[in-house]
Amino acid sequence: MNTADLGLPVAVPSTALFTDHYELTMLQAALNGGTADRRSVFEVFTRRLPDGRRYGVVAGTGRVLDAVENFRFDGAVLDFLREKNVVDGRTLDWLADYRFSGDIWGYPEGEVYFPGSPIMRVEGSFAECVLLETVILSILNHDSAIAAAASRMSSAAGDRPLIEMGARRTHELAAVAAARAAYLGGFTSTSDLAAGFRYNIPTVGTSAHAFTLVHDSERDAFRAQVDSLGGGTTLLVDTYDVAEAVRAAVEVAGPELGAVRIDSGDLLLVAHRVRQQLDELGATGTRILVTSDLDEYAIASLAAAPVDAYGVGTQLVTGSGHPTASMVYKLVARAESTDPKAPLVPVAKRSTGGKTSVGGRKWAARRLDGDGVAEAEVVGTGQVPDALADRQLLVELVKGGEVTATAREPLDVLRERHRAARAELPLSATQLSRGEPVIPTEYACEGSGS
Amino acid sequence: MNTADLGLPVAVPSTALFTDHYELTMLQAALNGGTADRRSVFEVFTRRLPDGRRYGVVAGTGRVLDAVENFRFDGAVLDFLREKNVVDGRTLDWLADYRFSGDIWGYPEGEVYFPGSPIMRVEGSFAECVLLETVILSILNHDSAIAAAASRMSSAAGDRPLIEMGARRTHELAAVAAARAAYLGGFTSTSDLAAGFRYNIPTVGTSAHAFTLVHDSERDAFRAQVDSLGGGTTLLVDTYDVAEAVRAAVEVAGPELGAVRIDSGDLLLVAHRVRQQLDELGATGTRILVTSDLDEYAIASLAAAPVDAYGVGTQLVTGSGHPTASMVYKLVARAESTDPKAPLVPVAKRSTGGKTSVGGRKWAARRLDGDGVAEAEVVGTGQVPDALADRQLLVELVKGGEVTATAREPLDVLRERHRAARAELPLSATQLSRGEPVIPTEYACEGSGS
Numbered sequence: 090m091n092t093a094d095l096g097l098p099v100a101v102p103s104t105a106l107f108t109d110h111y112e113l114t115m116l117q118a119a120l121n122g123g124t125a126d127r128r129s130v131f132e133v134f135t136r137r138l139p140d141g142r143r144y145g146v147v148a149g150t151g152r153v154l155d156a157v158e159n160f161r162f163d164g165a166v167l168d169f170l171r172e173k174n175v176v177d178g179r180t181l182d183w184l185a186d187y188r189f190s191g192d193i194w195g196y197p198e199g200e201v202y203f204p205g206s207p208i209m210r211v212e213g214s215f216a217e218c219v220l221l222e223t224v225i226l227s228i229l230n231h232d233s234a235i236a237a238a239a240s241r242m243s244s245a246a247g248d249r250p251l252i253e254m255g256a257r258r259t260h261e262l263a264a265v266a267a268a269r270a271a272y273l274g275g276f277t278s279t280s281d282l283a284a285g286f287r288y289n290i291p292t293v294g295t296s297a298h299a300f301t302l303v304h305d306s307e308r309d310a311f312r313a314q315v316d317s318l319g320g321g322t323t324l325l326v327d328t329y330d331v332a333e334a335v336r337a338a339v340e341v342a343g344p345e346l347g348a349v350r351i352d353s354g355d356l357l358l359v360a361h362r363v364r365q366q367l368d369e370l371g372a373t374g375t376r377i378l379v380t381s382d383l384d385e386y387a388i389a390s391l392a393a394a395p396v397d398a399y400g401v402g403t404q405l406v407t408g409s410g411h412p413t414a415s416m417v418y419k420l421v422a423r424a425e426s427t428d429p430k431a432p433l434v435p436v437a438k439r440s441t442g443g444k445t446s447v448g449g450r451k452w453a454a455r456r457l458d459g460d461g462v463a464e465a466e467v468v469g470t471g472q473v474p475d476a477l478a479d480r481q482l483l484v485e486l487v488k489g490g491e492v493t494a495t496a497r498e499p500l501d502v503l504r505e506r507h508r509a510a511r512a513e514l515p516l517s518a519t520q521l522s523r524g525e526p527v528i529p530t531e532y533a534c535e536g537s538g539s
Numbered sequence: 540m541n542t543a544d545l546g547l548p549v550a551v552p553s554t555a556l557f558t559d560h561y562e563l564t565m566l567q568a569a570l571n572g573g574t575a576d577r578r579s580v581f582e583v584f585t586r587r588l589p590d591g592r593r594y595g596v597v598a599g600t601g602r603v604l605d606a607v608e609n610f611r612f613d614g615a616v617l618d619f620l621r622e623k624n625v626v627d628g629r630t631l632d633w634l635a636d637y638r639f640s641g642d643i644w645g646y647p648e649g650e651v652y653f654p655g656s657p658i659m660r661v662e663g664s665f666a667e668c669v670l671l672e673t674v675i676l677s678i679l680n681h682d683s684a685i686a687a688a689a690s691r692m693s694s695a696a697g698d699r700p701l702i703e704m705g706a707r708r709t710h711e712l713a714a715v716a717a718a719r720a721a722y723l724g725g726f727t728s729t730s731d732l733a734a735g736f737r738y739n740i741p742t743v744g745t746s747a748h749a750f751t752l753v754h755d756s757e758r759d760a761f762r763a764q765v766d767s768l769g770g771g772t773t774l775l776v777d778t779y780d781v782a783e784a785v786r787a788a789v790e791v792a793g794p795e796l797g798a799v800r801i802d803s804g805d806l807l808l809v810a811h812r813v814r815q816q817l818d819e820l821g822a823t824g825t826r827i828l829v830t831s832d833l834d835e836y837a838i839a840s841l842a843a844a845p846v847d848a849y850g851v852g853t854q855l856v857t858g859s860g861h862p863t864a865s866m867v868y869k870l871v872a873r874a875e876s877t878d879p880k881a882p883l884v885p886v887a888k889r890s891t892g893g894k895t896s897v898g899g900r901k902w903a904a905r906r907l908d909g910d911g912v913a914e915a916e917v918v919g920t921g922q923v924p925d926a927l928a929d930r931q932l933l934v935e936l937v938k939g940g941e942v943t944a945t946a947r948e949p950l951d952v953l954r955e956r957h958r959a960a961r962a963e964l965p966l967s968a969t970q971l972s973r974g975e976p977v978i979p980t981e982y983a984c985e986g987s988g989s
Binding site: 109110111114119170215254260295296298300303318328353403406415436437 | 554556557558559560561562563564565567568569570571572573574577579581606616619620623625627665669672673674676677678680681704706707708709710711712713714716730731732733735736742743744745746747748749750752753754759762763764766767768772777778779803853856857858862863865868869870873886887888889
């Protein structure tokens, strides 16, 4: 068990209740009806990217591993399920012994994905796999949505640092996961101490208008901050009059002042004015940090402005218009019978109302052109073509219920993987304008000749 | 301490790390500079409602009380702050003894709010109040956003039950808070077992396409479900062909079948067809549950359809386009000096770049017209006019650091308060079309003659 790793400052005794009621009633019916032990393959994928987005970013895999490891039904949970008559006694007995014993493969965290990419594949008995649907989707849908927004913002920001400061705009624990996803997507630091504590992400801070306002004058506030935190601190200069504040800031801190923060107004205009004023005051090394409802478009629009760093809150933690990915967890194949040697049969919803999917246990590979640029996401069943064998995307994460030795990776590795995966996409991947997925998804299914 | 109450299945040792780095550096500078002890008043308010919304819904207050009670800096947290050089030793010593000792007043949870409503007022020393900014905003911004969407959906649904099933579309713990906010806003039940466990919200479930697909035939699946869960269960009828599935469902379960669920396609059309077919098969009491990317508009469009209940996921947990409220936590007044008897001075940011606010410690009241319909949100400083004295909105939540006896309320009370508050608004409050706040906010500030 690894409970302390689930998202401090929180110790989670079990993740088993992060589950929809119907997973348990399906389990009961399957145990009763004899299908519970059928070997099954579930896959996580999305039918489409958010409108206009050109690629998705896999994030949350590491948190999924923690959640699967800690998915146990302890006494308090079983008492609750019994008291509320959620499931029958036989099912409760089965749950008491629950421990995922199957296999999980998935895109490595930080990879990019496209419609139809089998982002995660969970294999085991129907019973043990169906229970994991809700918690796996919660984590991947949330974290991937944030990482996708972060990735766009980081490509818009270029080499300028991005500070994640959205904790106040989302659920207090979602904020911790969001800071993690943001770092993976290219952010440099976070304001959220819990994220620093849990994931060792660098934390930074400036000061708020309240700090200025609690003092008798802005100059008093600056002096108090510089006296305590040193001249390298960041002074907030838009409480009263920006030009006066900049003058006071440099007078108080000297031309070695670390940075000023602008949090309102026409950032483009104000940044130019502040830069000019700082330079005239000799504070040529003083950086300008801007914050104020920034998103990737606002960041891009400031590319030519004398801005040294961006702080992003609301739009980061809400996925810049797309606060959730639309990943689903679907049964794609299951054994013909409960015989452990029974062959797998591909299955898929087939009604005419949309939401159809492609059956069968899948592999995926990214095909590159002669210049090493990605040209297609190839998703197939059966044998992987030789030409794609070394470009396969799925890696083993859990084997026989145990997280594999290589599955847990440091956040910096995920961040670098994302940077590299994005760099391999066609250049139009990082255009902010609305477009189609930057590479097509091709299906190479068994018997289709591919 | 009440750690077990913070959002099970999670025990939270402390909420103190749900804090932005800058709160602590401001604290250090204030301790050093002598302003830390100035009596201060912070208020939570929003400058505007989400675009087109007519009212907001206060949610999360109960969770804020838990968070404030558990806001302590324990050894592990202090070690982290020391190791990372977040603040100096004097500040760490101060934090080790931290315990909020001030007063908190707020709109009662479930109330509606408008631009400028002082939703929560936190009063104490600058140091003790500034630290609570991030966690208070995280909770209120998230929960209120969800509750506002839930309220619109519940007025669109009328008397038909609404099931919250969005856990898979948001962070696993945000989902628990979302289920709570949804119930407050008028939802009937949730799919999220953690929310049932933590908040005693009724949980319900149907079954997924995977359950049908793991069986050799849809009929086998229906039989397994009915055998195990009884004829009152809800059968999912859109895996293959809806008409065949409905026929099979009634054959297997008999005309006493509880409900069928439709999760794809043109819900209006399909619901009519399924109702007709069910009636022809004698299953006149079998209910129809629809789910499939519903929002308040889709729910409203089904008002005339033979639908008996709605399941809502994505759009509920993402606030139906507005995943966060835009509440801020601002210093509005502070003492002239650290003398405990020093008078309070109103303060406010005054730069020209927007984001200005109204200074002063505020009261709020909702004025009704002669018919008992709300006509204005009146926000003022100084003395409350006699005519509004019994319509005041702020209630005492924390006194001298202790949660008051009446501050913690059962969820059903909050839910009923919301229903009543919404019912008191002008009828146009529940129009789904975009509009202005349904009542204006009037300011009656000291010395302005009101």
